Amino acid sequence: MQLSSKLQFEFASFIAALEQGYFREAGLDVSLKEWFPGVNVAKEVAEGRADFGTLDSSLIVERANGRPVVALAALMQHSAVGLLLRRQAETLSASDLAGKRVGTSKDTESEVLAYLQASGVSSGEFRHLPQIGDARRAVLEDKVDAVGVFIGDDAVRELGGRSDFLLLSPRSAGVDxxxxxxxxxxxxxxxxxxxxxxxxxxxxxxxxxxLDHPQELVNLILARYNTQHKSREQLLFEARQIGELSRPANVALGAMSIARWRHVLEVYSAQGSVKPGADLLGFVYDPDAGRLGPLLPWMLGGAILGLLAVGWGLRRFLAREN
Incomplete structure (x- = not known):
């Protein structure tokens, strides 16, 4: 199992499945591989060095660019990317960032830029500062007016509740x-x-x-999986934030839809990462259909066309006989 980051509460599903014996009960022997610089998760999985992996919505870019990967489940129904904004009299929303300094990391860049574009701020209207390593430091030292963050990060835990900062979500502009x-x-x-x-x-x-036992999972991470040396407070904050994104009301765990993935595709297409209208056939796994899931709609369509052709032929035959 190739992870897309270092171990943290984001991967509590795998930790719980290991510690509760769910993998073992399914006859699976699973080991977790942490991400390190230079690792391309989709490539590791596609080339067989890992059987499974995790990635964000950029997985669709990998697929569109030729990697034979399949999305099995959305472990977080909504992205954890947010925009932390220094509150000023003239800067209260993403649409106010024209002429301002906006910092991003490699992992937040695509979504933050899509958010600004959807808010009416085009790429040439603000100063983009990429490769921000420490979002908290960048905003506190006034190097940026706004910075992309993950909502479980320390920058959000420490600054998100302060009156001089705002935490904005790309979902507010329809980027979901x-x-x-x-x-x-x-x-x-x-x-x-x-x-x-x-x-x-x-x-x-x-x-x-x-998600039902966050305290227990935090204890496990602290005892056996805390390679990032996070504090209990950090992990509990991350657990609360991720819980809200992973299990929203009326959405089944892991659920995905073609409509949502088409929206994701539109976001990356607008940035030139993929060609518009890229084919999603075979990309989204259907657990109810098993191995035929990605092909089933096409097979059903073919069967219907076949039946129509047979019916048309039978009609012509009976017409000649009469």
């Missing part, structure tokens, strides 16, 4: 991407559909447990 997405390769899904289904099911069971 998925957060953490579970993925596998087309080849593994084709070769072992039952194993893929079992892994997905155990992961979602782990996610459900983790």
């Amino acid at each position: 991407l998925y957060g953490t997405v579970l993925l596998t390769s087309e080849s593994l899904l084709e070769a072992q559909p039952a194993m893929v289904r079992a892994f997905r099911s155990a992961t979602l069971k782990g996610l459900d447990y983790a």
Whole structure:
């Protein structure tokens, strides 16, 4: 299992599935591989060095650019990216950032730029400062007027509640991407559909447990998985934020829709990352249909056309006989 970051509460679903024995009960022997600089998660999975992985909505860019990867489940229904804004008299929303300094990291850049564009601020109207490593320091030292953040980060925990800062969400401008997405390769899904289904099911069971028992999972992370040396307060804050994004009301754990992925595609198309109208066939896993999920609509369509052709032929035959 190739993770897209270092271990933290974001990956509590896998930790819970390991510690509660859900993977073992499914006959799976699972190990977690932390991300490190230079690792391309989609490439690791597509080339077989990992069976599964996690990535954000940029997974669709990998797919559109030729990587044979499949989205199995949305572990976070909404992205954790936000925009932390220094509150000023003339700066109270994303639309006020024309002429201002906006900082991003590699992981927040696409979504922040899409948010600004959707808010009516085009790329040439603000000063973009990419590759911001420490969002908290950048905003406190007045190096930026706004900075992309993950809402579970320390910058948000420490500054988000202060009266001189605002935390804005891209969703307020209609930019609604998925957060953490579970993925596998087309080849593994084709070769072992039952194993893929079992892994997905155990992961979602782990996610459900983790969201219901955040204190217990934080204790586990502190005891065995805390490679980032986060404090209990940091992890509990992250757990609260991720819980709201992972299990919103009336949405099943892991659920995805073609309509949402088309929206994601439009966001990346507007930035030139993918061609408009890229084909999504085979990209979104259907757990109810198993290995035929990505092909099922096409097969049903073919079957219907076949039946229509048979009916048309039978009609012509009976007409000649009469």
